[in-house]
Amino acid sequence: xxxxxxxxxxxxxxxLIPLVNLAVAFLISGLVVLIVGESPLxxxxxxxxxxxxxxxxxxxxxxxxxxxxxTGLAVAVAFHCGLFNIGGEGQAYVGGIGVAxxxxxxxxxxxxxxxxxxxxxxxxxxxxxWALIPGWLQAKRGSHIVITTIMFNFIAASLMNYxxxxxxxxxxxxxxxxxxxxxxxxxxxxxxxxxxFGLSVGSAPFNISFLLALVAxxxxxxxxxxxxxxxxxxxxGHSPAAARYAGIxxxxxxxxxxxxxxxxxxxxxxxxxxxxxxxMQLDFVQGAGFVGIAVALMGRSHPAGIIPAALLFGMxxxxxxxxxxxxxxxxxxxxxxxxxLVILFAGALEHMxxxxxxxxxxxxTPATRATVTKGA
Amino acid sequence: xxxxxxxxxxxxSTVRVSTPxxxxxxxxxxxxxxxxxxxxxxxxxLGGAFAAxxxxxxxxxxxxxxxxxxxxxxxxxxxxxxxxxxQRGSQIVSGVAINFVVAGSTVILGEAWFRQGGRTxxxxxxxRFGTITLPFADSLREVPVLGPxxxxxxxxxxxxxxxxxxxxxxxxxxLYRTRFGLRLRAVGExxxxxxxxxxxxxxxxxxxxxxxxxxxxIAGAYLSLAANAGFTKGMTAGKGYxxxxxxxxxxxxxxxxxxxxxxxxxxxxxxxxxxxFAFPLIGKVPVQLMQALPYILTVILLAGFIGKxxxxxxxxxxxxxxx
Numbered sequence: 001x002x003x004x005x006x007x008x009x010x011x012x013x014x015x016l017i018p019l020v021n022l023a024v025a026f027l028i029s030g031l032v033v034l035i036v037g038e039s040p041l042x043x044x045x046x047x048x049x050x051x052x053x054x055x056x057x058x059x060x061x062x063x064x065x066x067x068x069x070x071t072g073l074a075v076a077v078a079f080h081c082g083l084f085n086i087g088g089e090g091q092a093y094v095g096g097i098g099v100a101x102x103x104x105x106x107x108x109x110x111x112x113x114x115x116x117x118x119x120x121x122x123x124x125x126x127x128x129x130w131a132l133i134p135g136w137l138q139a140k141r142g143s144h145i146v147i148t149t150i151m152f153n154f155i156a157a158s159l160m161n162y163x164x165x166x167x168x169x170x171x172x173x174x175x176x177x178x179x180x181x182x183x184x185x186x187x188x189x190x191x192x193x194x195x196x197f198g199l200s201v202g203s204a205p206f207n208i209s210f211l212l213a214l215v216a217x218x219x220x221x222x223x224x225x226x227x228x229x230x231x232x233x234x235x236x237g238h239s240p241a242a243a244r245y246a247g248i249x250x251x252x253x254x255x256x257x258x259x260x261x262x263x264x265x266x267x268x269x270x271x272x273x274x275x276x277x278x279x280m281q282l283d284f285v286q287g288a289g290f291v292g293i294a295v296a297l298m299g300r301s302h303p304a305g306i307i308p309a310a311l312l313f314g315m316x317x318x319x320x321x322x323x324x325x326x327x328x329x330x331x332x333x334x335x336x337x338x339x340x341l342v343i344l345f346a347g348a349l350e351h352m353x354x355x356x357x358x359x360x361x362x363x364x365t366p367a368t369r370a371t372v373t374k375g376a
Numbered sequence: 377x378x379x380x381x382x383x384x385x386x387x388x389s390t391v392r393v394s395t396p397x398x399x400x401x402x403x404x405x406x407x408x409x410x411x412x413x414x415x416x417x418x419x420x421x422l423g424g425a426f427a428a429x430x431x432x433x434x435x436x437x438x439x440x441x442x443x444x445x446x447x448x449x450x451x452x453x454x455x456x457x458x459x460x461x462x463q464r465g466s467q468i469v470s471g472v473a474i475n476f477v478v479a480g481s482t483v484i485l486g487e488a489w490f491r492q493g494g495r496t497x498x499x500x501x502x503x504r505f506g507t508i509t510l511p512f513a514d515s516l517r518e519v520p521v522l523g524p525x526x527x528x529x530x531x532x533x534x535x536x537x538x539x540x541x542x543x544x545x546x547x548x549x550x551l552y553r554t555r556f557g558l559r560l561r562a563v564g565e566x567x568x569x570x571x572x573x574x575x576x577x578x579x580x581x582x583x584x585x586x587x588x589x590x591x592x593x594i595a596g597a598y599l600s601l602a603a604n605a606g607f608t609k610g611m612t613a614g615k616g617y618x619x620x621x622x623x624x625x626x627x628x629x630x631x632x633x634x635x636x637x638x639x640x641x642x643x644x645x646x647x648x649x650x651x652x653f654a655f656p657l658i659g660k661v662p663v664q665l666m667q668a669l670p671y672i673l674t675v676i677l678l679a680g681f682i683g684k685x686x687x688x689x690x691x692x693x694x695x696x697x698x699x
Contacts, residue, residue: 032484084466086472143678143679147620147624150415150620154614155672293469297469329484330484331483337481340475340476340478344459344470344473347470348459348463348473350465351463
């Protein structure tokens with residue numbers, strides 16, 4: 001998109017603007033808290049305390065962070081190719097099949113460190129498969145990826161409901177879930193990592209998939225900025241016409257990007273299934289796929305931004321539970337509002353404060369102004 | 377029960393389920409034909425339903441409830457308009473954002489105001505749209521075939537249902553037979569040409585977005601004031617997305633929208649009623665497949681396997697005047 005805005009220095013582009021957008025989103029959330037008749041400051045205190053006050057709380061915060069790193073990366077990878085993958089929710093849900101199959105097959109015979117790689121492959125395979133179809137349809141049949149991925153979220157929900165009902169549910173069980181996995185299907189907690197900082201993880205399900213999320217984030221950085229494929233993806237994202245002219249195979253890139261995106265979303269399933277519940281439950285994704293959209297927008301689709309953004313949403317999720325406990329009139333749905341406002345201000349309205357900030361920043365640094373006028 | 381009676385009952389519930397779909401899909405028709413994609417139909421409908429539930433309970437007036445629904449929904453539309461028309465932000469992102477903000481705030485505000493777990497208090501008859509019995513419906517009931525059709529299927533719906541079905545020809549007339557409609561469609565195909573003719577692209581798109589808000593508001597009011605007696609948390613339950621699917625399935629045309637919504641409504645009504653119905657030849661179909669069918673059909677259509685759905689050419693692209 002050719003938006004005629006002056007170029008800003010990096011700290012303003014990647015630091016100031018997201019912060020201002022985030023601040024506005026929080027201010028409006030604070031207003032909602034006021035309308036409800038509670039004190040926003042008190043709510044903020046409970047949130048921060050609930051997210052970081054004790055080792056166990058931090059464990060929960062990082063557990064949610066893990067989930068959001070995966071879904072945020074999934075959305076970001078697609079963004080770089082100019083694709084809006086709104087189907088992370090469905091891809092993560094279907095990715096659960098891969099995890100569940102690996103665990104159900106091997107949890108009684110293999111140790112967790114052998115089941116884990118199989119589950120990773122399974123999760124990313126099923127996630128990628130669920131993203132492959134919309135990607136292929138976009139590339140070959142021209143159907144709009146946003147619409148198809150939305151439809152695939154609903155189809156995934158029906159499919160999983162059916163599978164849990166008819167295939168995965170143990171005989172005689174009433175609830176829609178698989179059996180509980182044995183030791184091989186349970187990921188170890190990262191209590192050693194927490195104890196380095198003198199904290200105890202307590203009952204928090206902070207597990208080894210957090211490290212996998214960090215590796216995935218690094219992998220995405222390498223992929224996007226250090227490989228030929230990533231270069232082709234970014235070219236596609238900037239200008240499909242230029243990509244075509246450069247001989248980049250459009251259809252191939254779209255399909256591959258969507259599969260990587262879906263694979264990352266699918267890996268999210270490892271965290272709740274193998275790391276917390278030790279079984280696959282109905283609706284285990286719980287909107288994490290959509291949080292990924294907010295995380296990717298906040299983090300400017302860069303892993304270095306996505307990790308802090310995921311941490312922020314991890315804090316919101318864990319701290320939000322604490323607020324709900326301390327202030328009964330504010331339920332966890334408050335997070336959904338904040339999430340929506342972040343998407344609105346960091347995404348759709350990202351340019352709203354840009355003219356003012358540009359004037360301010362460029363006014364402060366005359367040197368930059370000179371280069372801008374020369375450039376223009 | 378004889379087959380005819382079953383048919384009447386199924387058709388009756390199809391009409392009921394389709395009503396909000398028709399209104400919301402027509403709402404989407406107005407913005408999308410003007411070149412503004414809107415995946416926030418769900419959120420606007422939910423916001424409208426909530427406002428209707430609250431105001432109808434407080435004022436005990438169904439008209440005030442409807443008005444509030446339309447107001448809130450138009451307000452949300454204007455947010456979408458501001459983000460995607462004035463600020464030229466991503467229309468998809470804005471729609472997603474609105475869906476979340478509404479989903480969260482209806483629960484928080486509802487719980488804070490009424491303390492009933494995110495519901496609004498049950499409405500009395502005054503706060504609801506009653507069913508309208510068409511003239512002679514009772515006396516004609518005994519007439520074979522036509523009697524049940526008239527008194528069972530055509531009669532006995534709420535005012536909003538009749539309004540929804542009337543909106544189909546009305547929307548067609550506005551879009552295809554008025555100057556506003558012509559310009560609205562033009563701005564979705566080639567905004568540059570409209571601008572050259574000296575007509576404001578921005579203002580036209582804003583008007584389209586407002587039309588969308590009004591219709592979504594009515595759809596929301598139908599849910600909380602006619603189909604149910606009050607608002608319940610998350611009561612749209614994906615209807616906004618089904619309406620979006622219907623809009624695409626209908627290839628962005630008013631008459632097709634009616635049939636697409638009736639088809640999707642029928643699938644829903646059928647799935648609810650016959651959870652374990654055995655079809656001839658195929659046998660039992662899982663209820664989950666019935667629920668997923670509208671989405672699957674839309675995907676297949678979008679892929680061009682049954683006809684070709686061509687969206688408005690300028691859809692999703694913010695208009696920049698100076699190039």
